[in-house]
Amino acid sequence: MLVLPEELREKLKKPFGKVYKTLPDIDGDIVTVGDIVTKTAIENNIIPKLSIFDLKTRRNIPVKINHVFKKVIKVKNPPGCISDEAIESIKYLSTINDRNIALLVDGEEDLLALIVIKYFPIGTYVLYGQPDEGIVVLKINKKLKQEIEEILKQFKKI
Incomplete structure (x- = not known):
């Protein structure tokens, strides 16, 4: 399990990319x-490859998500942490050629965007919410992967 160090909390509250008011x-x-x-x-008829919530x-x-996913995988992920179970699930899901998969998290999902960026292929778009601002849209590239790798190295392993 990876635990978010206190000194990274503020950095990770800032958006990593452009914030949109509506989906581009x-x-x-x-x-x-x-x-x-x-x-x-989903309400805009966009079916993600993977939805984490x-x-x-x-x-x-x-929150009620009115959608039938092709497959739902459940993982535990405590707040302020990235569980091994979540990492392994995301790593696996990054390798399969399927879509409309849900990763239903018992706990907190926010930090899992970091793991998505680490394992999903370059060119994949990652969308996450920025509270009271909108939707952050990132396109995974080599530079972003390197930046995330440096951040993940600062997490405490337990």
């Missing part, structure tokens, strides 16, 4: 991280 047109594979982003994508927003407000 995207041509390519998409991974959504977060309930509102996933719900918004916990059915809550702002830690405790329930």
Whole structure:
């Protein structure tokens, strides 16, 4: 398990890319991280390759996603952590040629965007919510992967 060090919290609260008020047109594979982003994508007829959510927003407000996923994988991931179970699931899902998969998180999903960027192929789009601002859209590239790798090295392994 990886634990978020206190000194990284502020850095990770800032968006890693451009923030959009509405979903932009995207041509390519998409991974959504977060309930509102996933719900918004699906309501706009965008079916992500992978959707990662916990059915809550702002830690405790329930969210209903009206969609039937092809497959739902459940993982535990405590707040402020990245569990080995979540890492292995995302790593596996990055290698399969399938879409409309849900990773339902018991705990907190926010930090899992880092693992998506680490393992999903270059060219994949990662969408996540920036509270009170909008949707962050990232296109995975080599530079972003290197930046995320440096951040992950700062996490505490337990």
